[in-house]
Amino acid sequence: MKKIFTLLSLITITSAGFGQWSNTSNLFANDQHMPVCTENGEQVKPVVVSSIPDGGYFLVWEDRRAGFSQPAAIYAQKYSATGNRLWATNGIRISESSNNQQYSFSSNQDDRNRNYAASDHAGGLYIAYTDDSLANYEWKRICLQHISPAGTRAFGGPGKIVAQTEAGSTDNNRWPQLIADAEGGCYVAFVNSSLATNDQLRVINYRYQGGGLTSFGSAIMNNNIIGELVGNPCGTGYQATYTNPGSTVLDYNIWPDLQGNCSVGMSLNGNHGTQGNMIGYNKLWKAKQDYTAEIMLAGADGTGDVAYQQYHKGEAYPLYQVRIDARNADCAVGNQHIFWIDYRVASNGFAMIDKSDLPYFAVKGITVNTPGNINAELITASRRTILGGTGSAPVIFAAGYADEIYTAVPYQRASNSNIVIGYNTVRPPGMDSMASFRDTLLGTAESEYDYSLAGGGTHIYAAALMQENSTDNGKHVMLQHLDIGTGGPGYYYFNYLTGNKRGIMIGSELNTGFGGSSIDYDFPLVTCNSTGNALFSINEVGRYTRVSPVSGTSGLSWGAMGLPAGSSMSDGHYINVLNPRPALHPTNGTGLIAWNDQRKAAGDNDIYMLHLDQLNVNNYTPPVKKIIPFPPGTLLANPNFLAGSSGSYSYLEAVNTVNGLLSPLAAILDQQNLGAVSTGIYEHNGTVRVQGGIPYLDRNYTITPQNNPVGTPTTIRLYFTTAQFDALKTADPLIVNPGLLVVIKQSNAGGTVPASLVVNGSETELNPLKWEAVDGGYFIEVLVNGFSNFFIRRSSSTLPVKWIYIKATPMQDQQALVEWKVTDQVNVKNYITEHSTDGEHFVQYSTTAASESELYTSKAPLVQGMNYYRVRQNDIDGHFSYSKLVTIRDETADGPSVYPNPATTSINVKGYQLFNTWKITDIQGRVIRQGKVSANAITVASLNTGVYFLVLEGNPGKNSIRFVKN
Structure with missing residues (x-):
């Protein structure tokens, strides 16, 4: 049974706390990292445990603050649900043993696969570990400690000795693990090895009660x-x-x-x-x-x-x-x-x-x-x-x-x-x-x-x-x-859910030095809470830890390989992040990740942590890191690998080695396997550059993917600082806002970032899909059919149309009426109505030919939840522009369904308009039939009697509908 703190206990603990979460909005910068322990010596291998039922967190780590020649100890700290530190600065020692103590052990498995500590479901902590029982450190004993919510140890000395080598015995106890029993107790497991009886893997159920440890049973x-x-x-x-x-x-x-x-x-x-x-x-x-x-x-x-x-x-x-x-x-x-x-x-x-x-x-x-x-x-x-x-x-x-x-x-x-x-x-x-x-x-x-x-x-x-x-x-x-x-x-x-037994590739190491540097990864971790929300994390060796929620379609919600949790540098040197380990709140979509790094000048490892939020919110991405200037000249971003699996914007970021800040240069919508992507910029310092009488931005870009996209356009965002845009506005008074900018795409066979725009006849002018102000600057978004050099300036031609308004109105039968008004139509070919359920991924639905009228209407799908609409205007010479976005939130529209159900000869699909393909599977997931979605009924007469699933795939993702064949 779960125990609940009394109000008095809660008040006492809270009043004793210090600080609170430095970050509750996913600002992934080093100044948002919270120090857990910065004592002298080494603090490594943090373990994060969610505290039940108070919503706080325990952090446990192996500690050599006494010096490298002294035995290792284990320390712990507790934080409240709001980030208040509850125990002593730099943690409390979990025992007073004079022996070497540790919970991690040598194995081919990564230590982070295992559990060594757990909540007692009343605000306290259990932890299992080894303690060297002899002076020569040859044999170990298995120990258990219980720490109260107030940080008090239950057992003195080395802790409660669960197993030890008896005098004259050759037994060896090793490999402790521990989990909670959800009733105030825990299970401790370990292996006892003996030449006489081989190995015995023993599990014991303990509970700390009445001032002592009670066993409720054990077994080999x-x-x-x-x-x-x-x-x-x-x-x-x-x-x-x-x-x-x-x-x-x-x-x-x-x-x-x-x-x-x-x-x-x-x-x-x-x-x-x-x-x-x-x-x-x-x-x-x-x-x-x-x-x-x-x-x-x-x-x-x-x-x-x-x-x-x-x-x-x-x-x-x-x-x-x-x-x-x-x-x-x-x-x-x-x-x-x-x-x-x-x-x-x-x-x-x-x-x-x-x-x-x-x-x-x-x-x-x-x-x-x-x-x-x-x-x-x-x-x-x-x-x-x-x-x-x-x-x-x-x-x-x-x-x-x-x-x-x-x-x-x-x-x-x-x-x-x-x-x-x-x-x-x-x-x-x-x-x-x-x-x-x-x-x-x-x-x-x-x-x-x-x-x-x-x-x-x-x-x-x-x-x-x-x-x-x-x-x-x-x-x-x-x-x-x-x-x-x-x-x-x-x-x-x-x-x-991935559709295959191999899994999906979400990233790759890079060992050839493509793009000027390599990518090496540590062990990838997936952590999950009781509701099924999952967090992916991985250490990019020598740089930073990346994190992202796992989306319902098995990609990463925060882009290819997730987002860096901070910069790789601090105070002019690399901090060498190691051993990241997260934990999630059981239900509310928040979490905590901790690691050890060497940001301190002495170079010792210390423990830091970062609070994570909104891990269970669909279509959410954290704020863009601040857009900052870089020293003049050429700069290469850290490489990233885009496998096309996340379906989210993935950042190409660089570290300013002067101040250690990490900032995005560009972002690519990760929908194609581009492989490793190299991104470079040239930062111009001085009078704004001019080409053909038109000033252009003091930052230009060269993006080179390992695999160039074939036949499918790719959406990219180019970031620049407020100061760079202001300088361009001053040089070109016709620019009022970033919406008047265009991107000049230019081929680049060599991949070297040019210092200026030198016309070579390959230039294409791209109108932006959107622009947006972000912290420290702006981005403009364009659709490209390939990668190369990119320069930003005012358009050299007059826009073919002026948008007056656009609006969308719900109609019956899961449709919306999209209406827009324009003026000054010049060389306009047609208008295409587009619909999205997330504001990022749009599907084209209807094409309306341009006419002398200034008012147009079209129909588009309406689905349950949020609907985004926009209109694309196509020019006769290939240029295009977009209207602004409008939205409808529909809480009444039904999702796709099948009728009749049960079925005898055929089934019809209500709400098919958003989907492209269908397949019928049996209960084992084997595909029986498949085809393209249309208004026509799907024949099922040849199916055997039983239960089947109609799987629809399209813009909203995948939708599975159960039906019965009579």
């Missing part, structure tokens, strides 16, 4: 017993026996099952020739009610014997446990009758999920909701096997299962009469089901790779950095997104 998760047949004493048959080879734990992870229990995924070697490498699964679960299970054991005489198993409310038990049944057996040799006991293994101490020739790597798991009375559990691992005598390419394998939301005990431990299997296999009546799922989560690579896995609501996310092919220029950043689909009443399935 990987007990391994193998049944065998040997010759019987008479030599006439077989005798059943067993062996106990144990198992080696190569790797493991734990995760909450959304019912207060602890699920465990393990990479195991069975230490027996018939087993080899396995993915093992188990769970330490708690009884929700007192329950007596009546089970049937195989009796000594071969018949079933009734036995009873007591389960007590609140106590923890293993889901899978060893059961060996004994049965009398005999044989005869001549006149001699020989008796023995057959030992039959009815169940092993874990469930085997998969088996392979080679060891599994990076075993992980996640549990998410379904709309029904089950949860969905996904167990994943990097898998290889032997094919043709050589190892196969690694792939991330996933197996999905239904996880019962039980009322007393899981059905596996419920009463049953099965004497063959040591647990119940019969699901209770009315329990929902999941489609069988054993498939690929992320695609093959040249070598084994780690990945992050997260989930919430009904959504599952994974991200990885991997070398897909040996010929690739660098490792690719891949993102996968699944959700739980409904295939009928009480039936669910895992659904690939």
